[in-house]
Amino acid sequence: MRTLVIETSTAACSVALIEAGAVIAAAHEVVNRGHAERLVPMIAELPGGGRAARILVDCGPGSFTGVRVGIAAARGLAFGWDAELHGFSALSLIAAAAFAADPALADLAVVLEGGHGEVFMQGFAAAPFAATDAFASLKPAAARDALGARAAFGNGIRHLAALDDTLPLRERLPDAADAIRLLAEFATLPPRPIYGRAPDATPPRPRQLVPA
Numbered sequence: 001m002r003t004l005v006i007e008t009s010t011a012a013c014s015v016a017l018i019e020a021g022a023v024i025a026a027a028h029e030v031v032n033r034g035h036a037e038r039l040v041p042m043i044a045e046l047p048g049g050g051r052a053a054r055i056l057v058d059c060g061p062g063s064f065t066g067v068r069v070g071i072a073a074a075r076g077l078a079f080g081w082d083a084e085l086h087g088f089s090a091l092s093l094i095a096a097a098a099f100a101a102d103p104a105l106a107d108l109a110v111v112l113e114g115g116h117g118e119v120f121m122q123g124f125a126a127a128p129f130a131a132t133d134a135f136a137s138l139k140p141a142a143a144r145d146a147l148g149a150r151a152a153f154g155n156g157i158r159h160l161a162a163l164d165d166t167l168p169l170r171e172r173l174p175d176a177a178d179a180i181r182l183l184a185e186f187a188t189l190p191p192r193p194i195y196g197r198a199p200d201a202t203p204p205r206p207r208q209l210v211p212a
Contacts, residue, residue, distance in 0.1 A: 004043070004052035004077070007176040008035045008070030009062030009090040010112065010155050014176035015042045017052065026177040035069040043073070051081055056179055056187055059087035060194040061120045061135065062112055067193045074191060087189035088182060090174045091135055095124035096186070097178035098153045098170070107132065109147050111156040119143050119156035129183055 005016040013035045014028035027042045043050035057074035060067040071087075078085035091110045099105055105126055112120040114137050121143045122135035138146065140159040147167065152160060157169040179187065 001054050002052040003054040003056055003179075004046070004050050004083075005056045005176040005179040006039070006043070006070045006074050007058040007090070007093070007174050007179075008039060008066040009058045009060050010066065010173050011063075012173040012175065013038050013042065013066075014174070015039070015046060015050065016176040016179065017046050017050065018180050021180070023177045023180055026175075028175050028177070030173070033063075033065065035063075035066045039069060039073055043077070050077075052083060053081075054084040054086070055081075057085070057087050057191055058090050058093065058174060058176075059189055059192060060090060061114070061137075062090050064115075064193075064195070067195075071191055071193060078191075085191050086187055087191040088179065088187045089135075089189065089194060091120065091122045092124070092131065092182060092186045093174045093178055094153055094172055095122075096129060096181040096183075097175065098151075098172065099124075099126045099129065100178075100181050105151065107150055109150050109152045111143060111147075111152045111154040111160065113154075113156045114138075117159075119154075119159050121146065121156075123150065129186075 002019040007014045011032045013031045016026035017024050025046045031038050055074050094110045107125045109123045114120045118137045123132040144160050151168040153170045153172045
């Protein structure tokens, strides 16, 4: 089954076509906030216009706007093509790619840019590949303490580096082509955003009338 992968959760925007266990086409660009402008043209430039029977989309956590752009495009294409649609997490994608690049790693943490000076963080083990804890939104000092002796990967490591330049930190952005490394159970999430934080704004409470 041909699979289109859409990844828009960070400053990077990437797409890939996977078939028969191989990446047959891919594109990856650092667009910062230009996902809405670049995503659809990047898909259109893939073989067959990117058409696939299955679509995988990065649900975050990460950029609020980027995640929503990717999921909206995936939902629209899935409806138009009558394709299966599933989600995955940027955290597991980066972890799987990092383990593949360095087989000596036994465990690691992924640290992504969060909001309000926080980072999204989750730990993973290599063999068997699995999350070792739930992901959380943490202040950099708390993330540094939770990291321990593990290496950290992601685009949020600068916040930890500012606290301790001796930590084993490696900058990494997610890439749609790395979805080929995800186990099936990590690529079947509901296609809806993973925000990682409670909303900053909450609806106002109804005013209570005070009897005269």
